[in-house]
Amino acid sequence: MPVYSISHVENVRVCVVMVGLPARGKSLISQKIVRYLSWLSIKSRCFNVGSYRREIAKDAVIDAEFFDPLNTEGLHYRQQAIDAAIFDMMKWFTEENGVVGILDATNSTRKRREMILRLCRENHIEPLFLESWCNDKELILQNIADVKTTSPDYIKTPNDIATQDFLKRIEFYETVYETMDTAKDANLTFIKLVNVNSQIVLNRIETYLESRIVYYVMNLHIKPRSIWLSRHGESEFNLTGQIGGDANLSERGWRYAKKLPDLVLKSLGEELKHTNLTVWTSTLKRTQQTASFLPYKKLQWKALDELDAGECDGMTYEEIEERFPDDFKARDDDKYEYRYRGGESYRDIVIRLEPIIMELERQENILIITHQAVLRCLYAYFMNVPQEESPWMSIPLHTLIKLEPRAYSTLVTRIKADIPAVSTYKEKGTSQLGEAKTGELIFKSRDLINNSEEAL
Numbered sequence: 076m077p078v079y080s081i082s083h084v085e086n087v088r089v090c091v092v093m094v095g096l097p098a099r100g101k102s103l104i105s106q107k108i109v110r111y112l113s114w115l116s117i118k119s120r121c122f123n124v125g126s127y128r129r130e131i132a133k134d135a136v137i138d139a140e141f142f143d144p145l146n147t148e149g150l151h152y153r154q155q156a157i158d159a160a161i162f163d164m165m166k167w168f169t170e171e172n173g174v175v176g177i178l179d180a181t182n183s184t185r186k187r188r189e190m191i192l193r194l195c196r197e198n199h200i201e202p203l204f205l206e207s208w209c210n211d212k213e214l215i216l217q218n219i220a221d222v223k224t225t226s227p228d229y230i231k232t233p234n235d236i237a238t239q240d241f242l243k244r245i246e247f248y249e250t251v252y253e254t255m256d257t258a259k260d261a262n263l264t265f266i267k268l269v270n271v272n273s274q275i276v277l278n279r280i281e282t283y284l285e286s287r288i289v290y291y292v293m294n295l296h297i298k299p300r301s302i303w304l305s306r307h308g309e310s311e312f313n314l315t316g317q318i319g320g321d322a323n324l325s326e327r328g329w330r331y332a333k334k335l336p337d338l339v340l341k342s343l344g345e346e347l348k349h350t351n352l353t354v355w356t357s358t359l360k361r362t363q364q365t366a367s368f369l370p371y372k373k374l375q376w377k378a379l380d381e382l383d384a385g386e387c388d389g390m391t392y393e394e395i396e397e398r399f400p401d402d403f404k405a406r407d408d409d410k411y412e413y414r415y416r417g418g419e420s421y422r423d424i425v426i427r428l429e430p431i432i433m434e435l436e437r438q439e440n441i442l443i444i445t446h447q448a449v450l451r452c453l454y455a456y457f458m459n460v461p462q463e464e465s466p467w468m469s470i471p472l473h474t475l476i477k478l479e480p481r482a483y484s485t486l487v488t489r490i491k492a493d494i495p496a497v498s499t500y501k502e503k504g505t506s507q508l509g510e511a512k513t514g515e516l517i518f519k520s521r522d523l524i525n526n527s528e529e530a531l
């Protein structure tokens with residue numbers, strides 16, 4: 076049976092047109108939207124005009140004056156850059172069946188926005204303008220320090236000079252900037268974020284897909300925080316190689332549970348050891364037992380329960396191969412899509428995890444204790460792991476993972492408890508459990524990954 080996503084139901088294509096002065100988080104928001112929608116299997120891509128400009132004007136001097144609206148050479152290059160980005164985006168919509176394209180540029184004048192609007196209308200694409208408006212001087216300086224002084228525009232430029240030049244660049248943009256306005260832009264579909272999300276203006280949000288994007292963006296915040304992920308401690312079912320069920324922890328699993336508070340404290344560091352965090356578990360005994368020694372507020376989520384294996388619940392992989400050989404093979408062939416008889420697929424988990432992701436974006440420090448398949452799906456969201464790889468990632472027992480979202484990347488730290496546990500990893504093409512070969516490698520390489528594209 077074909078699997079439908081939001082885009083199939085509505086048959087709409089959306090161009091998210093970013094609007095705002097430099098250093099207002101437009102690229103960061105664009106990348107997050109692409110990551111979120113891709114995780115939900117909605118084909119999305121960001122077209123960053125800064126990268127086009129750098130390629131097209133690679134022989135030009137890029138300093139603040141380049142962005143002076145009276146600089147004809149600069150204007151010429153910038154026009155070429157936006158034209159090339161729009162051309163590629165339209166091609167992507169038609170030739171690759173793109174669903175959500177993001178045009179990441181300042182798009183700071185009405186004239187520019189009208190040009191984009193006209194092109195979208197001609198191509199039957201819904202334009203959604205997304206403005207980030209911000210006058211918080213400290214935040215802007217912080218943004219410049221975080222991402223702009225290290226941008227390819229300032230290679231070999233000392234930080235203080237880069238900062239001054241970038242502030243001057245912003246001043247040039249300010250001379251022509253026209254913010255979105257519910258009177259002047261009454262006919263447009265737009266969302267305007269004011270000082271991150273202290274105020275949000277919505278205008279003519281019409282389609283379901285637009286409302287999903289808007290709802291996601293409304294929930295984003297930029298406060299520093301960490302997210303910890305852990306599987307439950309080793310369970311009695313893990314010892315016998317059975318899947319699913321609601322077993323108790325094994326003796327070694329209980330040892331992990333007792334050690335977990337210490338691992339969390341160590342990962343917080345001395346200066347943060349009084350930081351408050353909330354623990355989320357599934358409704359199954361093994362995650363709650365694992366959380367039982369943690370001195371923090373706890374919440375149970377049904378959505379964090381392990382993949383439902385339906386008729387195969389409680390079996391070993393060997394038993395499944397013997398009783399349902401076709402299913403066993405079908406699952407190995409397409410593990411993401413395969414749905415257990417009377418149970419779930421990885422895709423089903425992603426769909427039920429969506430509210431968890433939304434809530435995680437709103438929250439600050441959260442420790443999630445859940446299960447192998449669910450943890451893979453959560454990890455895939457944060458680290459942008461493709462669907463074909465995520466169900467094969469190796470996420471060993473008795474290991475705490477700490478994720479620290481940064482401007483364009485997520486730092487990953489893995490803290491292994493020195494408590495042995497069985498492996499629950501099954502390689503493709505076998506029913507035997509063992510240490511992961513490929514999966515472990517994927518996981519390790521993602522540890523080092525910086526999931527950013529270019530900042531500018």
Ligand code: ATP
Nearest residue numbers: 097098099100101102103207209218221271297482
């Ligand atoms: P440019 O136009 O120069 O490409 P930009 O608007 O794309 O700039 P980013 O490169 O995305 O800016 O800036 C990233 C910084 O913006 C991060 O430090 C991030 O914390 C911060 N940021 C994220 N969201 C917002 C927001 N809504 N308002 C202001 N700053 C934000």
Ligand code: F6P
Nearest residue numbers: 097124125128153180181182531
């Ligand atoms: O100045 C920030 C920036 O992202 C540049 O790197 C890029 O060339 C430009 O904005 C794109 O926007 P515009 O279309 O206004 O030139």
